[in-house]
Amino acid sequence: MAAKIFIDGEAGTTGLQIRERLAGRRDLEVISIAADKRKDLDERKRLLNAADVAILCLPDDAAKESVSLIENDTTRVIDASTAYRVNPDWAYGFAEMDRGQSEKIANARFVANPGCWPQGLIANMRPLLAAGLLPADFAVSYNGISGYTGGGKQMIAEYEAEGEAASQFMPYGLTFNHKHVPEMTKYTGLSSAPLFVPNVGDFAQGMTTFVPLQLGQLDKVPSGQDIHAAIADHFAGIKDSFVSVAPYDPALGKTPALDPQAHNDTNTMTLHVFANDARAQAVLVAVYDNLGKGASGAAVQNLNLMLGLSARESLAA
Ligand SMILES: NC(=O)C1=CN([C@@H]2O[C@H](COP(=O)(O)OP(=O)(O)OC[C@H]3O[C@@H](n4cnc5c(N)ncnc54)[C@H](OP(=O)(O)O)[C@@H]3O)[C@@H](O)[C@H]2O)C=CC1
Numbered sequence: 001m002a003a004k005i006f007i008d009g010e011a012g013t014t015g016l017q018i019r020e021r022l023a024g025r026r027d028l029e030v031i032s033i034a035a036d037k038r039k040d041l042d043e044r045k046r047l048l049n050a051a052d053v054a055i056l057c058l059p060d061d062a063a064k065e066s067v068s069l070i071e072n073d074t075t076r077v078i079d080a081s082t083a084y085r086v087n088p089d090w091a092y093g094f095a096e097m098d099r100g101q102s103e104k105i106a107n108a109r110f111v112a113n114p115g116c117w118p119q120g121l122i123a124n125m126r127p128l129l130a131a132g133l134l135p136a137d138f139a140v141s142y143n144g145i146s147g148y149t150g151g152g153k154q155m156i157a158e159y160e161a162e163g164e165a166a167s168q169f170m171p172y173g174l175t176f177n178h179k180h181v182p183e184m185t186k187y188t189g190l191s192s193a194p195l196f197v198p199n200v201g202d203f204a205q206g207m208t209t210f211v212p213l214q215l216g217q218l219d220k221v222p223s224g225q226d227i228h229a230a231i232a233d234h235f236a237g238i239k240d241s242f243v244s245v246a247p248y249d250p251a252l253g254k255t256p257a258l259d260p261q262a263h264n265d266t267n268t269m270t271l272h273v274f275a276n277d278a279r280a281q282a283v284l285v286a287v288y289d290n291l292g293k294g295a296s297g298a299a300v301q302n303l304n305l306m307l308g309l310s311a312r313e314s315l316a317a
């Protein structure tokens with residue numbers, strides 16, 4: 001029997017993209033809410049309880065409300081919001097984070113889909129801490145640029161308003177309390193919060209992120225090659241990974257591969273390592289689609305795992 005999927009928030013940016021990615025899937029039945037009942041509590045409750053898997057694409061408070069409306073013990077949940085990402089009762093939905101993470105997701109009742117920004121940092125940093133190349137108390141900063149769809153319907157409307165010239169490049173989150181910092185800290189394994197400086201650009205989708213590393217602070221300075229090998233080894237050991245590691249080429253500059261939009265409309269992420277060993281400096285880069293691996297693509301990957309399918313089914317979008 002086809003699994004019943006309810007997308008609560010199906011008219012939003014993330015919800016719409018999930019619907020598109022699931023269109024044409026005959027193994028699933030997407031049960032939809034009538035447009036005029038999108039915020040009707042009784043109707044949401046009915047559909048949440050009728051679903052085998054509910055995918056919540058809502059602001060945090062509404063996501064918590066949806067979870068509280070589930071009265072049975074069978075509906076499984078993927079939540080795209082920030083509400084449960086550091087909750088130990090929820091599986092963190094970054095399947096490539098560890099060997100075994102996809103099994104955790106596959107067996108979980110509750111899965112927290114990761115934030116877009118955290119995934120680029122976790123993908124690069126977690127393997128380095130696990131390999132002992134960087135200590136947990138290493139001082140880390142993180143920056144990058146994301147397309148404006150990351151800010152949902154409201155930011156899309158601001159950027160696409162007629163007659164308004166949008167800023168090409170705008171830093172934000174300058175109180176350093178961005179809502180993604182707790183999950184970044186927890187899943188990198190760092191003992192203190194990274195200093196995070198996000199930027200939004202005047203393009204719809206896609207992101208490139210950077211972790212600059214001043215390696216001279218360390219007693220034992222790893223080379224760029226060591227860093228690349230640790231990250232590449234980690235992802236080589238992950239089955240069905242959507243994350244790939246570019247060959248080590250420290251002299252590569254200004255390449256289309258680093259364009260934030262290079263992975264648009266995919267669920268893939270590419271990591272790059274750049275280093276100057278003489279200066280003991282390196283930069284770790286991640287390129288992916290904020291709406292793909294950063295949101296809807298990851299949600300479909302997690303849904304597939306929960307339904308006992310190969311994560312690769314999500315390419316059927
Ligand atoms: N955009 C992105 O790149 C990413 C987003 N996310 C997260 O996913 C979630 C959804 O974000 P996004 O799709 O961007 O946001 P949008 O603003 O585009 O969509 C949110 C949707 O939720 C609806 N909604 C709000 N409150 C309720 C409610 N009480 N009951 C039912 N529906 C409600 C909104 O309806 P209305 O517009 O009518 O208010 C809207 O359709 C958020 O938690 C966000 O942080 C996660 C990763 C990346």
Ligand SMILES: CC(=O)N[C@@H](CCC(=O)OP(=O)(O)O)C(=O)O
Pocket residue numbers: 080081082114115116117146147148149150151155179180198199200294
């Ligand atoms: C450009 C932009 O504003 N991006 C969003 C990231 C959106 C995202 O990852 O969603 P969650 O917030 O649910 O994790 C932001 O920084 O808040």
